[in-house]
Amino acid sequence: MPLGKPLLEFEELPSTNSYLLGNISLCSQHGLTVWTHKQTSGRGRAGRTFISPSNQVLTFSVVIHSGDSEDRLHLWALWSGLALFRSLSGKGLPNLRLKWPNDLLDGRRKLAGILVERGPWHQAGLNSLIIGIGLNV
Template identity: 40%
Template sequence: MTIRALLSVLADGKFHSGQELGQHLGISRSAIWKHMRRLEEEGLEIYSVKGRGYRIPGGLDLLNLDLLNKSLSPALRQKLGDIDLQLNAASTNASAMQDCLRGNCHGNLYLAEQQSAGRGRRGRTWVSPFGRNLYFSLVWRFEQGVGALEGLSLVVGLALVQALEEMGLAGAQLKWPNDLLVNGRKLAGILLEINGETSGACQVVIGVGINVAMPYQQGEQIDQPWTDLTTEMRTESLSRNGVLAACLNQLVPLLIQFSEGGFVEFAQHWQEYNAHQGKSITLQVGDNEISGVCQGVDASGALLLDTGQGVQTYHGGEISIQRV
């Protein structure tokens, strides 16, 4: 709690002396210094000026459970279970999966200010600087078994893009099966992990990462074109709590709808955001590359690809654009 209390004071972006911070937290100035070193080691930028104290440039927009709960509709909050907020987690998906192994975690939400081992698809690293973006995982229980989950990642993407549109983001598109793009640059990603039986009830950990205000230095570590909400919406005043609440307000109702009727009800709507409709693409499936023209998705969420030998259906793989 000491670190969180310290960050709450420094969140205003102003200078605070070591003596002031120590008095506020009831600890020594040397303890304050040690906490500052720890925060710097975790990648947080801190200015230290003799005679003035410490400050975090630009301040911090910390996640706040009170603000989040107030921003969620009362009916939706009842659908959620426990909310776990950590300053630093290996990954929110890992935290959620550990709890799922212990029992029913339906509706539990896992949040982190920073991830030390954030993951994307195919084991890629998800760059996760402290307090700048959103990293969260929601556990949802489905009774129909793994076979009924086709199209789930597409529904999650649809919920996110609708939430961000409501906040004023223009031009967001969906890349099959689990990315949000703006002008071809990655804004958000989805990673689903399943705990349960193939034919019985299972719990799905729905992991989401959204770039809100990615620092340029950390962004240089990303191995593909990327963007963030601050850039695309041309504002410095975005609330991460507000973005998270907007996403949950869209996501939970769609998960309930999906659990009742599957993807078929969403197929046409998802297609409206398809980033690659009618484009020549290459689909990487294992060690194989299949080239063709994207024809959208079918009622199960599978990719439809015209390979020149008819339209083929694919349930997995990774899309890249063919370069002329």
């Protein structure tokens, strides 16, 4: 199933992940992507903040209906990082590398962060995820 369809675009949001967690009905659509030009309260792992100046960071979240068992859901951060790595390899970033568990670096500079969250629907037996990505551009 394709990702990025439908695509909801916003000029500004506090957080793309938080938007989806607050609008659970949208999460029934596998591949739904929320993108914002400016994220004012982005979140990272362990409650860290993710600063997203307007038009300097590509910030988006994707709904994934994985069907994976509970013990495999944590692998999505790694898989997302690998997908980003492969997408950006050969694009003039010679020091590109993954930093476990959820960052992509260009040398010492953080290029991207990934936040994978499960919403409250997992209690109903649905192994669906929200994968949020912030990519410094």
